[in-house]
Amino acid sequence: DSGVTQTPKHLITATGQRVTLRCSPRSGDLSVYWYQQSLDQGLQFLIQYYNGEERAKGNILERFSAQQFPDLHSELNLSSLELGDSALYFCASSVGIDSRRTDTQYFGPGTRLTVL
Amino acid sequence: AQKITQTQPGMFVQEKEAVTLDCTYDTSDPSYGLFWYKQPSSGEMIFLIYQGSYDQQNATEGRYSLNFQKARKSANLVISASQLGDSAMYFCAMREGENTGNQFYFGTGTSLTVIP
Numbered sequence: 001d002s003g004v005t006q007t008p009k010h011l012i013t014a015t016g017q018r019v020t021l022r023c024s025p026r027s028g029d030l031s032v033y034w035y036q037q038s039l040d041q042g043l044q045f046l047i048q049y050y051n052g053e054e055r056a057k058g059n060i061l062e063r064f065s066a067q068q069f070p071d072l073h074s075e076l077n078l079s080s081l082e083l084g085d086s087a088l089y090f091c092a093s094s095v096g097i098d099s100r101r102t103d104t105q106y107f108g109p110g111t112r113l114t115v116l
Numbered sequence: 117a118q119k120i121t122q123t124q125p126g127m128f129v130q131e132k133e134a135v136t137l138d139c140t141y142d143t144s145d146p147s148y149g150l151f152w153y154k155q156p157s158s159g160e161m162i163f164l165i166y167q168g169s170y171d172q173q174n175a176t177e178g179r180y181s182l183n184f185q186k187a188r189k190s191a192n193l194v195i196s197a198s199q200l201g202d203s204a205m206y207f208c209a210m211r212e213g214e215n216t217g218n219q220f221y222f223g224t225g226t227s228l229t230v231i232p
Binding site: 002033042043045088090092103104105106107108109110112 | 151153160162163166207220222225
């Protein structure tokens with residue numbers, strides 16, 4: 001158990017809908033990262049937050065947004081869902097004091113999203 | 117150019133034997149960190165081992181060791197005395213620089229199957 005929690009574990013929804021994925025980082029970790037893992041794209045970095053502020057952006061679509069709250073939990077919002085958004089969405093956290101190269105990311109169990 | 121290359125999509129190893137999973141990386145930054153993660157069929161991403169670019173010795177964590185060859189830009193994972201529970205996908209990842217706030221770059225993974 002990495003100490004990172006994600007809810008829900010599974011989510012099934014229809015095209016055009018909006019969903020929210022939730023992540024609680026390990027105790028003491030200030031950085032939260034979101035990743036999308038699909039069969040054809042592999043593991044794709046979406047976005048990073050550090051202590052409530054957006055820190056880095058990867059291949060995140062305009063239809064997706066995220067935020068990190070004062071209690072450091074994070075939410076990833078996916079809207080106008082398409083079939084291709086079906087994937088495993090991971091949250092990871094790290095101490096992230098300076099985002100140094102030594103800063104290990106610990107992953108949550110993931111949320112499996114299925115868009116029908 | 118790919119930042120992380122894992123050229124072995126699938127590997128097989130006999131139980132109790134050692135196996136090496138290949139990883140090469142591409143960076144011009146003198147400061148970087150290399151990571152290996154394991155993803156069993158249950159889906160979670162488990163951190164295994166870390167190697168820093170300035171580390172003089174190869175990293176070891178139990179049965180895992182990292183064969184770090186800086187000049188060749190390779191960071192191969194060696195699993196000794198393979199166990200059935202080692203069957204999983206293995207991902208190599210890299211973070212460049214200090215204080216960058218940047219994301220990890222992940223390879224496409226190697227699927228390891230341990231044969232009884």
